[in-house]
Amino acid sequence: MPPPGALSDLSRAELEARFVELLGAVSELKVVVAAQRDEIVRLKGLKGRPSIKPSGMDKQTASKPANKTRRRGKVTPRVTPVTEVLRMAHPEGSQLKGYEPWQDLVFTARVVRYRRERRLTPAGRARRS
Numbered sequence: 001m002p003p004p005g006a007l008s009d010l011s012r013a014e015l016e017a018r019f020v021e022l023l024g025a026v027s028e029l030k031v032v033v034a035a036q037r038d039e040i041v042r043l044k045g046l047k048g049r050p051s052i053k054p055s056g057m058d059k060q061t062a063s064k065p066a067n068k069t070r071r072r073g074k075v076t077p078r079v080t081p082v083t084e085v086l087r088m089a090h091p092e093g094s095q096l097k098g099y100e101p102w103q104d105l106v107f108t109a110r111v112v113r114y115r116r117e118r119r120l121t122p123a124g125r126a127r128r129s
Contacts, residue, residue, distance in 0.1 A: 007015065041048050085099070120126060 118126060
């Protein structure tokens with residue numbers, strides 16, 4: 001592409017064609033420069049460009065499908081109740097008519113300290129029981 005003598009001598013259509021041609025050349029050069037920069041970074045052993053994924057904001061603006069509720073499966077209790085029979089003092093000749101449900105919840109903290117005996121035998125040896 002030879003340089004023009006004077007741009008004012010060209011018609012508008014010729015100027016627009018020349019402009020589009022130059023824009024294409026510039027975009028091609030940008031691609032070449034980016035590729036060369038990536039190659040230089042690779043050869044130097046430096047970190048390259050980060051790969052940034054799309055944010056997904058356009059998905060957020062779209063209408064959401066029906067409300068998906070997650071249901072838990074069958075819930076099993078972590079503590080199994082222990083059934084004990086409470087025996088009551090009753091007069092002689094009373095009849096058992098069944099059981100009445102009664103529940104009590106007790107939380108206790110218990111610390112047990114065990115102490116083991118140590119004895120000295122008549123022979124003078126230490127003995128643990």
